[in-house]
Amino acid sequence: MGNGGSGSGLSKTSLLKGIQCSKALYLTKNPPDFEIPSAPDLEAKFETGKEVGFLAQQLFLGGTEVPSSGLTVKEQISRTRELIDAGAKVIYEASFAFDGIFIKADILVRTGATWEIHEVKMSTKVKDPNYDDAAIQYYVIANSGLTVSKVFLVHINNQYVRQGEIDVHQLFVSEDITDQAFARQKGIQAIIAELRKALQGDEPSIDIGPYCSTPYECEFIPYCWQHIPEDSIFSLKGRGINKFDYYNQGIVRLEDLPLDKLNAAQKFQAIATISKKDSIKLSAVKGFLVSLWYPLCHLDFETFDTPIPPFDGTRPYQKIPFQYSLHIQQTEGAEPVHYEYLANPGEDPRRELAEKLLSEIPKEACLLTYNQVFEKGVLKTLAEFFPDLAAAINGRIDNIRDLMTPFKKRDIYRWQMRGSYSIKEVLPALVPELSYDGLSVSDGMMAMRVYHEMCKTEDTAKVAKLRQGLLEYCRLDTLAMVKILNKLL
DNA sequence: AAGCTGCTGACAGGCTCCAT
DNA sequence: ATGGAGCCTGTCAGCAGCTT
Numbered sequence: 001m002g003n004g005g006s007g008s009g010l011s012k013t014s015l016l017k018g019i020q021c022s023k024a025l026y027l028t029k030n031p032p033d034f035e036i037p038s039a040p041d042l043e044a045k046f047e048t049g050k051e052v053g054f055l056a057q058q059l060f061l062g063g064t065e066v067p068s069s070g071l072t073v074k075e076q077i078s079r080t081r082e083l084i085d086a087g088a089k090v091i092y093e094a095s096f097a098f099d100g101i102f103i104k105a106d107i108l109v110r111t112g113a114t115w116e117i118h119e120v121k122m123s124t125k126v127k128d129p130n131y132d133d134a135a136i137q138y139y140v141i142a143n144s145g146l147t148v149s150k151v152f153l154v155h156i157n158n159q160y161v162r163q164g165e166i167d168v169h170q171l172f173v174s175e176d177i178t179d180q181a182f183a184r185q186k187g188i189q190a191i192i193a194e195l196r197k198a199l200q201g202d203e204p205s206i207d208i209g210p211y212c213s214t215p216y217e218c219e220f221i222p223y224c225w226q227h228i229p230e231d232s233i234f235s236l237k238g239r240g241i242n243k244f245d246y247y248n249q250g251i252v253r254l255e256d257l258p259l260d261k262l263n264a265a266q267k268f269q270a271i272a273t274i275s276k277k278d279s280i281k282l283s284a285v286k287g288f289l290v291s292l293w294y295p296l297c298h299l300d301f302e303t304f305d306t307p308i309p310p311f312d313g314t315r316p317y318q319k320i321p322f323q324y325s326l327h328i329q330q331t332e333g334a335e336p337v338h339y340e341y342l343a344n345p346g347e348d349p350r351r352e353l354a355e356k357l358l359s360e361i362p363k364e365a366c367l368l369t370y371n372q373v374f375e376k377g378v379l380k381t382l383a384e385f386f387p388d389l390a391a392a393i394n395g396r397i398d399n400i401r402d403l404m405t406p407f408k409k410r411d412i413y414r415w416q417m418r419g420s421y422s423i424k425e426v427l428p429a430l431v432p433e434l435s436y437d438g439l440s441v442s443d444g445m446m447a448m449r450v451y452h453e454m455c456k457t458e459d460t461a462k463v464a465k466l467r468q469g470l471l472e473y474c475r476l477d478t479l480a481m482v483k484i485l486n487k488l489l
Numbered sequence: 490a491a492g493c494t495g496c497t498g499a500c501a502g503g504c505t506c507c508a509t
Numbered sequence: 510a511t512g513g514a515g516c517c518t519g520t521c522a523g524c525a526g527c528t529t
Contacts, residue, residue, distance in 0.1 A: 045490090123490070158491080238525065239497060263497085303529050305491070317491050319529065373493050374528040404527080408495095422527060444529040 020216065022198035023206040027220050029199055034223045044449055049122055052307055053092075053106060056120040056154050058168045060109060063090030073102055084146070098143040099192065105137050107154075114149035117141060118174070122307050124158040124317065126175055129215050134177055135184035151181040158316045162309035171308070171316070209244060231273050233257055237419035240266045268410060269419035276415050284411035285488055292401055295365040298327040298336070298478040298485075301378050302447045302470070311348040313385050321378050322349050322451055325474040326360055327482050333489060336482050342470055345455040345463065354382045358392050365399065370423045370481055372402035403481055406488065423480065431483040434476070440465075441473035 057063060066079050076095035083091050094108035107118035117137050121130060134151045142148050157173045198204050208225055212218050228234060232252050233243050240263040251257060254270050262270060272279065302323040307316045314320065322343040327336035339360045343349030361367065369375040376397055383393035406412050407421035414429035424443070427434060436442045441450050447470055454466040 265496090301529080305529075307490090319491085321529095369528095371493095371526095371528050377493070377528090408527090420526080448529065 020214075021206060021209075021211045021218060022195055023204045023224070024218050024220050025195055026198050026203055027223065030203070032220075032223050044452060045122075048306060048308075052122050052156070053120050055166060055168050055308065056118075056172055057092055057107065059118075059154070059172060059174075060090045060107065063092055063107075064088060065092040066095050066104070068093065068104070073097070076104070077102075094141075096140050096144045098140045100196075101136065101140055101192070103137050103140045105141060108141075111149060114147040115141070116150040116152065117148060118152045118154050120154045120172075122156060124156045126153050126155065126177065127215070131177060131180040131184060134181040135188060138181045139185060139188050149178075150176060151178045153177050156307045156316045160309070161313060161315050163312055166308065208247070228252065235273070235418055236262075236266045236269060238263070238265050265410075265419070268413075272413060272415040273418070278414045279410075280413070281411045284409065285406050288406045288411070289488060292368065293366045294329060294331050294334075295362055296329045296485075297361050297365050297367050298325075298329075298481040299361070299367055299369050299375060300325050300474060300477040300481070301375055302444060302451070302474055303378060304448045304451055311350075318381065319374075319378055320350065321353055321382070323447070323470060323474050324353065324357060325478040326357070327478040328360075328365070329482070333486065336479075338475060338478075340471060340475060342467060342474075343451075345451070350382060350385065354386060354389055354393065358389065358396070361396055363392075363395060367396055367400045368403050368481060368485070369400055370403050372400050372404070376400055403484060412488065423477075423484075426484060427480050430487045431480065434480055434483055436473070436476060439473055439476065440469035447473060 057065075064083055066076050066083070068076065071079065073095070076093075077097055080091060080095045083094075089110050091108045092106065094105045096103055096105070105117050106120040109116040109118060117134070119130070119134055119137065130153055134153065138148055138151055152174045154172050154174050157171060160167070160170045208228070212221055212224065218224075229252065231254055233241075233246055233254060235254070236243065241257075241261055246257065254274055257270060259267055259270060271277075301321045303319040303321045305317045305319050309316055309318065310320070324341050326339040328339065329336045341353055341356050343353065367375075379393050379397050383390040383397070386393075404421060404423070407417075407426050410421075416429040417425045420426075441447050450466050450470055454463055454470075457463055457466070
């Protein structure tokens with residue numbers, strides 16, 4: 001799936017990063033004496049990418065893949081050339097090098113005397129950097145002596161609903177991006193020359209800028225941003241002032257910002273941070289509390305989503321709940337009773353989960369969630385898929401209230417929340433004694449990965465351990481809600 | 490990375506006021 | 510009466526924040 005090569009001059013990935021910032025390109029080649037935190041989900045992403053790529057290959061008949069492992073870059077290129085010379089119609093991972101740039105085209109298709117490039121992506125739409133990607137492929141392949149007639153970007157169609165075997169012609173959408181790839185040819189050589197210059201000299205003296213996180217988050221942020229203090233102008237949430245305008249004027253600390261230039265939300269955050277003062281609007285918080293009633297059920301789902309719909313009736317990237325935690329309080333301040341569910345790996349958990357949930361949440365109970373749109377969305381999808389349960393599920397949806405509301409409206413604010421109303425910031429600010437430290441699963445993304453791992457492993461002892469980690473984590477999530485609510489009472 | 494929601498900034502259109 | 514400047518309001522796309 002369009003991963004860069006390695007070993008011969010510039011790789012595609014580093015070239016793209018270089019377009020974002022030539023300093024990052026330099027650092028990729030000359031890593032600083034600095035530990036770069038690795039993205040934990042990279043492996044899972046790579047695996048899913050391989051699956052998507054494999055499915056996309058089924059859009060074409062036959063074809064031969066040029067393997068990446070076991071062959072040197074040179075061998076991959078000559079293997080590709082052999083296939084072309086032998087009259088191959090379709091080549092997967094077709095490899096080329098030109099001008100010191102090595103690329104692998106996901107799918108190369110012969111159409112008479114010309115060739116089509118099909119780049120496969122896991123996303124659901126074409127994004128701007130994809131055009132650069134395609135442009136480089138075009139540049140290298142065309143300069144390797146092939147006539148390229150068309151460039152396509154193949155991406156996921158998120159409207160596809162699986163019924164039985166995956167229908168690859170419905171799962172994927174192909175967009176013709178020939179014009180965009182072609183239009184970018186003019187500038188490519190200049191960009192390459194500039195990047196090559198960056199690689200040859202000393203570390204380029206490029207200051208931090210918006211390109212550090214757009215379009216991708218740069219892995220060298222911890223290195224380049226060392227001089228930025230924690231409570232800097234960059235800690236301000238939301239839109240408002242152009243932070244880099246102030247940075248370029250030498251203003252970094254919140255204290256040095258002209259507060260009258262900030263919008264209301266940012267001004268609020270800046271003043272709270274500088275003065276280390278909390279605030280509470282008692283009547284508004286009371287108003288929220290009287291909108292709740294008992295029994296009160298604190299609910300939290302864990303879900304997974306994949307580009308390839310795993311079960312009948314599911315769409316790409318549909319959130320599929322595999323776990324929930326439920327703390328039920330019969331009266332205000334009462335000790336909560338805990339209920340939970342965690343699916344058996346590999347099975348479609350939706351029916352069992354929905355039935356168990358309905359049996360545990362009393363019809364008339366108030367349901368509390370943190371960020372209600374998420375839980376409501378999951379429940380709505382369940383109701384649509386199980387018409388016989390729809391009335392019961394929709395009844396529960398109507399009873400949902402959102403614990404995030406008073407924090408989102410800033411009715412209660414602690415300066416430690418750093419302008420955020422996410423439970424990750426609210427919990428340590430309000431209930432510092434309850435922490436996720438020491439848990440093997442510490443957030444929703446990790447829960448997703450652990451569940452994925454649990455589905456793959458055969459080792460029953462390992463499964464039991466992963467299971468325990470998931471249960472502990474999810475239980476803590478709703479316990480955190482109980483504790484936060486207690487602080488408001 | 491997706492999807493939902495609410496906010497924000499940009500922009501168009503309409504209104505008032507004032508100068509000519 | 511006409512036309513331009515300035516201001517207000519409504520609409521809308523895009524962004525940012527939240528969850529997993």
